[in-house]
Amino acid sequence: MSKGDAMYLQKFIKFLFILKVCLSLTTHEAAADPKSRVIEIAGLGAKSGPIRSSGINSEAVLLAARDRINAKGIRLADGSRAIFKVTYYDSACNVEKATTSLKKIADTQALAIIGPTCSHEAEAMFGALQKKTADAQDSGIRIPVLVDTAIKPGLARMSEWAFRNVPNEDDMYQQLFVWIKATYPQMKTAAAGFEGDHGHSKGTYLEVIKKHLLKEGYELQSEVQWNMTDTNFTTQVRKTIEKNPDMIIVSAHDTSTCGFLHELAKQNYKPKLLLGLTSSAKTDLLKACGREADGIVIPTSFYPVTPDARLAIETSERYKGSVDLHSAAAWENLEIIKRVIQESTITGKPEDLISDRQKLREGLSKLRSTKGLLGIIKRTQDREAIKPYFFVQAQESEWVVRHNPNRKE
Amino acid sequence: MNSILQNFADGLALGSIYALIGFSFFLLYGTHRIMNLALGSLALAACLMGNILHQSVGLNFAAVTLASMLVAGVVGYLSFFVLYQLLPDRTGAASLVACFSLWMLIEEMVTHYFSANAYRYVSFFGLGEYRIGTLSLQAADLTLIALAILLLGLLPWFLHRSTLGLAVYGLTDDPAAAAWVGVPIRRLRQQCFMVATALAALALSLQGAKLGQLPPMMAMGLTLKALVLTAVCQPLGYRYLLPCGLGLGLIECFALWYGGATMRDASVLILLLLLLITWQGRSKIAWRLGVPSDSQRRGRSE
């Protein structure tokens, strides 16, 4: 080797060292204690596409939760200590990607999956899981999946490996209409609009909102539909306001909700009350059309009223994400997994992965309540959650609590 | 009766945007024999870039629209270069596929690089609704209808009386003959690409001002409607763009009012499919409408 080559090699090695130092400063992983075991958790959500904010927020909150847990570590049954390693996968709200990612994650050392974002992804993934643990012939995948965002009712029933930590929309809207009846006794009529080409919006409206609206004795004057890709809401708004309803219900996601509300404002109609879909109770709606959405009331399972909730918000900002009713569940899910690990004989060793996954599944299915960011979350027999919630209202581009149905608890 | 008249007015407004964007498609198809499916997304990207002026500096609708049209012109020139100059196989399937690829590319880039905040569009001079008796229409809608009628109404005069118009008409009818008589084909095609994209940007800007936002998925629906309008009007001629576009808007509005979104989509799809399927009888349709056929028109001009 010539002198020039040797000097070049030295410089290159120095460069690599500096690069390594810089990278280690920028990586967010907590420095691994060589004595701690590493338990891998996979996150799965839509980090690209039109609803990428959901996946980005979930990832940020999950990483923040990981940091908080790893600071104290996880106590294992054999007395040793473990920390979490979180890898977040992008499913892009795509069924194919979600199923492929599920299979890919199942082949890794991941103990469990937290996600996905979209309900159809969850439905596809749960179909690929083993349906009943007692059925040895079923060649479905065997890894626990804890859902944070996908909110379509009844999905956890599809597999004994599926667990959900999402709000119970049926309960929320039932209580919402009871509260409206008590608070606004003069209101008698309603009109509704929903996204007719989106399963969640349409399903929640037809099976939950409409059911409870009619049960409380309100007159439904009109129902209009639109598609998520619609560019014109003139006719829909005209039909909605034709008979001057007291209440207007919009069961849609941010983009088309804003389009509808914008047209409503243009047609100079201000209903006495505006109600929205749970998934719209996020800062994204207020950023897109805060002025037009002023006064909208939505039930939500997240609001920064507790110290834990505020801590989650603070720590997630570091990862450039925000905490809302969906991403908050990612934090709670990681805490639930930590609790089950500490209460069981999970070893965290690579050779025990299959038995660890089974132990985690059994531990999760035995839970009857867990600690959430807003309080106690009850767990049902069919692996769903009953979470505390609030009714929030958009006021001057901020969400403000209008009613706390949990106060008596 | 009120709802019928109101739906009629709303349908005209909706149809106007279809007619305007349809005209852009038609112009490109006539001069290049390309169905430029990327037109909607190119115009949308241009409008979003123009909207940055409103979000950062607070400029009004006119300035934003003008900026969007300028950007659209530039973007139109670039797409002409990619879709027409560079492509060896300019007609047929390859060009259609290239247009689709460009559409996908632009839409993906807009989704990735513009955040949801960027979709909030400037309002139409803060103007709201106008009432004429029991009828009400938005200022943006009235402008759209007026623009569509003006542009497409003046089109026959432009195409048959002005030098530039005659050159364009000649290019659409017979490019080889137009070249022989000294029409600068390449430059004219370039200009048509730029004008078509700018016009689409104008229509989208008005629609965005009315809607209050310009989400990326907006381009797909408008592109499809305009595409089908072009396919249907192509054998009949450019004069039928405005009535066909307005007709499409009216059908959509009435179907939506009386049947809902599914009925609207289904009725439009079935109607357009039937019109296309009777393509082989297009000379019969033209004959019934009193429109001279291609060969009759050629014979008349000779």
Place this chain on the structure above:
Amino acid sequence: MNEAAWSLGVTIACMSFLAMSAYLLLLAGKLSFGQQMYFGIGAYATAMLTSLWGWNLWVASLVAAAINALIGGSLARLLRDLYGAPFAVASLLLAELCRLGFSQFEFTRTIHGELLGPQGLNGFGQIRWVLEQGWNIRDYALVVFGFLVSVLAIFYLIENSRTGLRLRMLGVDPMLARCQGIRVDHYQVAVGAVAACVASLGGGFYAHSMTYIEPALFDLMMGVHAVLYAYIGGLGSVLGALLGVAFDIGILAFIDTIRQHRMTLFAMVMLILLIVRPRGILDESLARRLRLLPRSRHAP
């Protein structure tokens, strides 16, 4: 090979069926953006037969393919006089109508206490015939590859026969082909039926691989991708369609660093390819040279 890799292989195989159906139509001079319709009908029909009535998957796939062949042939007859953009638009409209139909289609049965079947916009989940039979993904993948290879072999034989030659003649100039005595209408109907059949097979296998299907899956983008795969891979041979699918799903999807920008990259590559190689990677001239290669090697 791990499960994820086998699963990816199955997805590539299913999309290959779709791409081959688009390729066949392109060969006959018809650009169709609506092949996802047959893919979707095949998916729904196969899934219903296995989930609701317990049919064997392979039998159900063939029955669904036969149904699709009937539909494809009929629609091909209806649209026989349309070429180019009008045909592309008509196929697109038909596919959108079909998707609208899927979103309204509900047919459920209670099987072992569970409501199964297509439920409109809510989709059709619990398509678990493969899992319930105890098949692992590797075995399923091998069977699907077997079907794929069989269809490829049939395509290859057709391409290199007089029928294939006639199809290419049809694709280049139908009027001239008619003057040569080729029964253009009959060929159009046959091509439409076979393309629908092939797409249907892919749809059935896809549904059982995903275990869940919904109307939104069979949208315009799927149809566009089918055509793009055929173009990327090349129009010189049916293997071109597989090449296109393998490039997009196999390569681009695998590279983690660009996964978020996969679609952008795919579209850019497509544009560049159309400029540099307008007939795709495996275009007619390259395909011909490759076919002649064994002969030239053995030549004295």
